Amino acid sequence: MPGATTFEHVTVIVTESLTKRYPRVTALDRLSVDIAPGVTGLVGANGAGKSTLIKILLGLAPATEGTAHVLGLDVTKDGSTIRERVGYMPEHDCLPPDVSATEFVVHMARMAGLPPTAARERTADTLRHVGLYEERYRPIGGYSTGMKQRVKLAQALVHDPQLVFLDEPTNGLDPVGRDEMLGLIRRVHTDFGISVLVTSHLLGELERTCDHVVVVDGGKLLRSSSTTEFTKVTTSLAVEVTDTDAHPDGTGALRAALAAAGAAVTTGAPGAEGLASPGHVLFVEATGDETYDLVRDTVAGLGLGLVRMEQRRHQIAEVFRDADAQAAVGAPAQAGGAPADRDATAGQNTDRPTTVGGGNAG
Amino acid sequence: MSTETTPGGAYIHNIGYRHYDGPRLGRAYARRSLFSQSLRGAYGLGRSAKSKVLPMLLFAVMCMPAGIMVAVTMFTKASSLPIGYTRYAIYLQAVIGLYLASQAPQSVSRDLRFKTIPLYFSRPIERVDYVVAKFAAMASALFILTAAPLVILYVGALLGKLDFVDQTKGFGQGLVCVALLSVLFAGIGLVVSALTPRRGFGVAAVIAVLTIPYGAVSAIQGIASLQGSEPAVGWLGLFSPITLVDGVQATFLGGTSSFPNGLEPTTGAGFVYLLVSLLVIAGCYGLLMRRYRKAGL
Numbered sequence: 279m280p281g282a283t284t285f286e287h288v289t290v291i292v293t294e295s296l297t298k299r300y301p302r303v304t305a306l307d308r309l310s311v312d313i314a315p316g317v318t319g320l321v322g323a324n325g326a327g328k329s330t331l332i333k334i335l336l337g338l339a340p341a342t343e344g345t346a347h348v349l350g351l352d353v354t355k356d357g358s359t360i361r362e363r364v365g366y367m368p369e370h371d372c373l374p375p376d377v378s379a380t381e382f383v384v385h386m387a388r389m390a391g392l393p394p395t396a397a398r399e400r401t402a403d404t405l406r407h408v409g410l411y412e413e414r415y416r417p418i419g420g421y422s423t424g425m426k427q428r429v430k431l432a433q434a435l436v437h438d439p440q441l442v443f444l445d446e447p448t449n450g451l452d453p454v455g456r457d458e459m460l461g462l463i464r465r466v467h468t469d470f471g472i473s474v475l476v477t478s479h480l481l482g483e484l485e486r487t488c489d490h491v492v493v494v495d496g497g498k499l500l501r502s503s504s505t506t507e508f509t510k511v512t513t514s515l516a517v518e519v520t521d522t523d524a525h526p527d528g529t530g531a532l533r534a535a536l537a538a539a540g541a542a543v544t545t546g547a548p549g550a551e552g553l554a555s556p557g558h559v560l561f562v563e564a565t566g567d568e569t570y571d572l573v574r575d576t577v578a579g580l581g582l583g584l585v586r587m588e589q590r591r592h593q594i595a596e597v598f599r600d601a602d603a604q605a606a607v608g609a610p611a612q613a614g615g616a617p618a619d620r621d622a623t624a625g626q627n628t629d630r631p632t633t634v635g636g637g638n639a640g
Numbered sequence: 641m642s643t644e645t646t647p648g649g650a651y652i653h654n655i656g657y658r659h660y661d662g663p664r665l666g667r668a669y670a671r672r673s674l675f676s677q678s679l680r681g682a683y684g685l686g687r688s689a690k691s692k693v694l695p696m697l698l699f700a701v702m703c704m705p706a707g708i709m710v711a712v713t714m715f716t717k718a719s720s721l722p723i724g725y726t727r728y729a730i731y732l733q734a735v736i737g738l739y740l741a742s743q744a745p746q747s748v749s750r751d752l753r754f755k756t757i758p759l760y761f762s763r764p765i766e767r768v769d770y771v772v773a774k775f776a777a778m779a780s781a782l783f784i785l786t787a788a789p790l791v792i793l794y795v796g797a798l799l800g801k802l803d804f805v806d807q808t809k810g811f812g813q814g815l816v817c818v819a820l821l822s823v824l825f826a827g828i829g830l831v832v833s834a835l836t837p838r839r840g841f842g843v844a845a846v847i848a849v850l851t852i853p854y855g856a857v858s859a860i861q862g863i864a865s866l867q868g869s870e871p872a873v874g875w876l877g878l879f880s881p882i883t884l885v886d887g888v889q890a891t892f893l894g895g896t897s898s899f900p901n902g903l904e905p906t907t908g909a910g911f912v913y914l915l916v917s918l919l920v921i922a923g924c925y926g927l928l929m930r931r932y933r934k935a936g937l
Contacts, residue, residue, distance in 0.1 A: 336762055358764045362664055366762035374754045376688060388673040389763045391664040400660055407657060433759060438660035470657045 289347075290315055290441050290473045291335060296344035298330050298497070305330040307497040308344065313475065317467045319484030319491040319505075320477040327497040328477045329369070332443045335475075336361055349440055362391055365434030365442035365472075369449060372430060375419025379410055379429045382418060383436050390437035397436075404432045407470070408462060424455040431462065435472065442466065444476040448483060460487045515562045517573055520583035528582045529558045535576045536562060541569060564589070671769040674760075678777030682743045683784075691746070698739045699785060702732060706789035710796025720806075721797055725814025726895035728793065729786045729821055733882045736825065737850040739785055740778075744829030745842025747778055753837035757932070771928045778830055782822035790814045813893040821885045824917055825850075827924025828881055834931045853880035865900035874905040878916050887913035 291313040298306040306327045322328050333339040335348050337357020346353045348360045373382065380401055387397035405414045408428040413421070418429060427447060434442050447463060448456045464487050466472050478484050484491055485505050493500040521528040529545075536543045542563035562573060570587070577584045677686065683699070684692030709722050729736060751757050760770055794811040798804065832849050833842040857880040864872040877883035877899060890897035891910025897903065905913060 338761060358667060358766070361762060362666065362764045364762075366758070368755070368758050368762075370755055372755045372759055374750055374756060376691075381686070385673075385677060386759060386763075388677075389670045389760060389765060391666050391670055391764055392660070393663060393665060393669075396660065396662050403658060437664070471659070 288315060289313060291346070291348055291475065293331075293335075293346040294344050296331075296334065296346050297342045298327070298334060298339070299342045305497050306334070306341070309494065309497065309499050310344075311492055311499060311502055313492070314490065315473045316489035317464065317474045317476065317487055319481075319488035320475055320494065321479065321481050321484060321491060322477070322494040323479055326494045328494065329445065330497075331494070332366070332445060332475075332477070335443065336364065336366060362437070363440050365437065365439040367430045367434040367442065367444045367447060369445040369477075371426070373418045373426055376417055378417055379405060379414040379421075379432070383429065383433050386433040387436040392437055400436050400438065401432075404436045405429075408432045408435070409458075423450050424452075424458070427451060427455070427459060428462075431459075431466075435466065435470070439472060441473045441475065444474060446477055446479075448478065448480075456483065463487055515564050515569065515573065515587055515589060517560045517562055517577075517587045518558055518585040519560075519577055520585060522582055525580060525582060528580070529560060531580055532577060532582060533560055535580060536560070536573065539572055539576060541572055667764045667766070667769060670763065670765045671773050674765065674770065674773040675777050675780075678747055678774055679780050682747060682777060682781035694742050695739065698735055698742075699788070702735050702739075702785055703789045703792055705732065706792040706796070710793060710800070713796065713802075714800045717800075720802065721793055724895050725790055725793060725810040726817040726889040726893045727898075728789060728814065729818050730882060730886050730889070730898055732789075733850075733854075736782065736786060736821070737847060740782065740825050740829040740850070741843045741846035743781060744778060744826070744846055745833040745836075745839045747774055748830055748834045749837055749839045749842045752834065753839065767929060767932045771925065771932060775826060775830060775925065775928065778826035779823045782826055783819060786818035786822060787815060790818065810894070813889075813895070817885065817889040817893050817895070820888060820917060821882075823921055824881060824885060827921050827928075831924045831927045831931075834928060850881060854882050856880070857883050861900050865903070870901075870903055873899055873901075873903050874909050877905065878913065881920075884913055884917050884920070888917055 289312045291311070293309055293311050295308040295310050296306055297304070297308055309327070309331070320328050320331070330339070334341050334346055335353060337348075337353045337360050340354060349363055351360050353360060377385075383401040383405060384397045387400055388394065392400060405411075405428075408431050410425065410428055410432070413425065418426065421429070427450075431444070431447065434444070444463065448459050451459055460483060463474055463476055467474050476484065476488065481491065481493075488505050490502070490504050492502045517532070519528045519532050525531040533543050533545070544561045545559070562569060564570070573587055574584070680686050683695045706728070712718075713721055723731065751760070757770075761767065765773075790811060793814075794807060797807045828849060829846050832845045836842050836845065857876050861873045861876050864870075864876065874887075877887045877897075883899070886897050886899070887905045887910060889895040890899075890904045891907060891913065897905070
């Protein structure tokens with residue numbers, strides 16, 4: 279796999295055809311991934327196997343088949359040692375309301391094996407780093423959701439782990455809180471030097487934070503690639519315009535004009551079936567800043583009103599639709615081909631050269 | 641490192657993130673820490689002022705009769721304490737029951753209710769460490785509660801110049817008795833509390849489990865005694881926690897039982913009492929382990 283980002287000897291997590299079967303469902307299906315140091319996003323719909331994977335990586339649940347190594351340690355043999363060196367922030371609420379953040383985090387630091395004095399010092403440091411100051415002496419019950427999330431993050435970081443698992447850390451936060459949390463997660467790696475595995479079902483929010491994104495669905499690896507690679511291929515602009523007297527069908531006119539200017543335009547979501555979607559929204563493949571300029575200039579040239587132009591939020595569903603198209607994009611034969619033709623090639627090429635560790639694609 | 645100067649001329653050092661390279665003491669230390677935290681918590685230490693009230697009050701109530709007895713013994717210059725060391729806890733079983741009902745749910749239901757359990761299990765400690773630490777902490781808390789009045793009695797007896805050998809023997813037997821009672825009650829209390837994440841239910845359930853069997857056993861023992869079937873009286877005591885302890889102490893620890901007519905189980909029955917007690921303790925441990933198999937993550 280030339281050029282693959284994880285083709286290095288430094289890895290924090292390696293799984294080899296990892297499988298977990300419960301009596302009724304298969305939670306993980308021959309999952310093989312290599313995760314390098316840095317911030318890695320683990321994306322998948324609810325029930326895609328994200329939590330099961332974390333549970334196995336913490337050495338808390340045995341895998342049915344396959345192997346997994348965290349920080350070079352085998353999860354089946356060295357679970358206790360692994361848990362000493364990693365942190366875990368659960369998705370759900372996990373804080374008792376009647377104690378203060380300081381007391382709680384000190385207790386959790388001691389549970390991680392820190393001596394009493396060190397536990398106090400590390401707690402004070404960590405709470406300050408996640409942005410809790412005077413309020414840390416008040417009972418947690420009175421905290422806002424954002425503050426609680428910070429305490430949850432602090433307890434995962436207090437023993438200075440080499441790797442943290444953050445399960446849906448932005449759950450329940452408002453947009454500002456979400457941005458702050460994402461910034462904090464980024465800092466955990468850049469400033470603290472701790473590798474991060476963060477799960478989410480929103481690809482859009484992870485692409486700003488992560489160096490690398492792993493997409494799982496139904497326990498299978500769908501994609502594993504660096505974030506830049508991801509956004510380069512999937513970014514599209516949603517454009518909506520008004521109709522004018524000169525152009526009774528503004529959308530149609532803009533589409534023709536943009537196509538003539540060489541932009542890849544569709545009326546449906548990329549990869550979706552059917553070109554005659556009922557909405558008046560055009561999806562323009564964004565190749566860079568010039569695409570924004572092109573859309574602006576074209577709309578102005580036609581004298582249409584621009585209702586909106588936004589970078590589309592990438593939902594997980596898009597990746598499913600794109601999964602096969604990715605292979606086509608990565609293939610050399612695609613060079614120069616019109617990306618608008620992607621629908622035609624989708625489903626025919628199941629070989630995924632850009633997928634890292636994707637030996638299970640078949 | 642960056643340094644900023646405030647208008648007042650003071651320095652603020654931003655030392656950034658510091659890594660921890662000190663010792664990590666591992667599983668055994670974490671288990672000990674959980675034990676001491678739970679034990680302190682059982683008396684409200686390290687918790688809010690409000691949560692100290694009930695355990696401390698019950699502790700005082702538990703010790704007060706011992707103080708009074710010592711005073712009476714000294715005053716009347718009696719040759720023995722009015723009540724045996726092994727019987728003391730049995731007499732005050734209601735106080736012990738209340739204490740257990742208030743503290744056992746506090747110890748385990750909170751972690752279940754607020755889903756703190758996954759945070760423990762994502763650390764070096766394992767399920768067995770958690771269960772052992774909680775069990776030992778609850779048993780120790782009960783032991784402190786039940787042994788403290790015995791210490792008062794013993795010290796009082798010695799100050800009152802009662803026979804040293806007799807008193808020491810009784811005191812030792814009393815300690816063994818309350819140790820058994822503490823472990824047995826801790827197991828029952830924790831199993832019942834661990835069933836529900838709701839603290840209120842836990843309190844009610846623990847009280848119910850301790851008092852209903854006792855009431856039923858006493859009533860049936862009374863009826864059996866009236867009808868003259870004395871062997872039945874002895875065996876019936878197996879069916880409630882406190883009469884179980886009562887049977888053991890009456891047989892092996894030189895006490896007298898609270899059964900009707902002061903009946904005592906035969907030595908054979910006594911062994912059965914002891915065996916059942918130990919089985920119940922082992923069963924509670926097993927149930928707790930089973931309970932937390934599902935509760936992690």
